Amino acid sequence: MPEPARGPLDPRPAVQVIAEYDSPESRARAARRSGLPPEQIVKLDTNENLYGPSPRLAEALSRGCYQEYPDPLQEEVRAATAEYVGVGEEHLLFGNGADELIDLLMRAYLDPGDEMLSFPPTFGMYALGAQHFAARTVEVERDQRFDLPIEAALAAVSPRTRLIFVAAPNNPTGNQVALEAVEALLGTGRLVVLDEAYAEFAGRSLAGQVPDRENLVVLRTFSKWAGLAGLRAGYGVFPLRVIRHLWKLKPPFNLNVAAEIAIRVSLEDRDWLLANVQKIVDERERLISALEEIPSLRPYPSAANFVLCDVEGRAAAEVRASLAARGVLVRAYRDPRLASSIRITVGRPRDSEALLAALAQL
Ligand SMILES: Cc1ncc(COP(=O)(O)O)c(C=O)c1O
Incomplete structure (x- = not known):
């Protein structure tokens, strides 16, 4: 163009x-x-x-200390969430919704002309985000049942592929991604971002595997299961070699004080x-x-x-x-x-x- x-x-x-x-x-x-x-x-x-959200939230928010900035290291919420997810807190980073983590990953990985692989129909923020960085979205259409065509997906990986986004379950089709497809994608050696915004409804999460897999990222959020869409509290579970770069790009106060409180209350009232x-x-x-x-x-x-x-x-x-x-x-x-x-x-x-x-x- x-x-x-x-x-x-x-x-x-x-x-x-x-x-x-x-x-x-x-x-x-x-x-x-x-x-x-x-x-x-x-x-x-x-x-x-x-x-x-939790009925305990309103009272907890009324006691918040809003004149102070939130904790840039997100220590309390990362510790509490680490216990919930079953991974060490060193793998966790919170964002202003999972949306911010999609953006952070793209800021870290996509140069102009780089490629992001995605599987439409899917969550619109992946292709939209890639555009911000003049990256190319390579789209491999899902099949009739909205499953990932594994062979076509593997054939679409090029030397410029930096990120592979898969929503699990997928929005808007609602289906879960087969574990076999995730394994095949991980086998490419590219960074595979499994967006598990709806994990609690699906009863499956691969977040616990992140510490053992060098190229798996799992995104989660409190928007859906905990009813906090309005407070913007999403997080990612990242390999250590990935997360250390994201910390450098994260705006220091991206997770606000009200969201910190809401995350703690949600986990207490899970x-x-x-x-x-x-x-x-x-x-x-x-x-x-x-x-x-x-x-x-x-x-x-x-x-x-x-x-x-x-x-x-x-x-x-x-x-x-x-x-x-x-x-x-x-x-x-x-x-x-x-x-x-x-x-x-x-x-x-x-x-x-x-x-x-x-x-x-x-
Ligand atoms: C697949 C998927 N990922 C991420 C998000 C955004 O989550 P958050 O509200 O944490 O930004 C949504 C929201 O609809 C979604 O459907």
């Missing part, structure tokens, strides 16, 4: 060519557009946890939170069965807290808009590969009922 002309006030050419992010609608905006009060909006579009995870997993199966009963919908199995669903006979964007007008938000996509799919977050039974009632009106 020819580089755009650059005037004195224009940013880097790599930034100029980035398309605007297709961001999901906020609750307030959805309320304005539908004419409904914000509290009546059923938000099933961004894979949040509708049970919310039984309550993990009971909600189990409720969501149970509800996921109930919701999939209910969606299967609707003739124009074809839900896929899911190992996460959302369900991808093909829509037949109608544009998915139109279904999304009709549901939004009734106060129920689901995700539709501009990506042509997902033009006939919607993604629905699994909430509480009453959220499923609201969705099913709105679908029945369409």
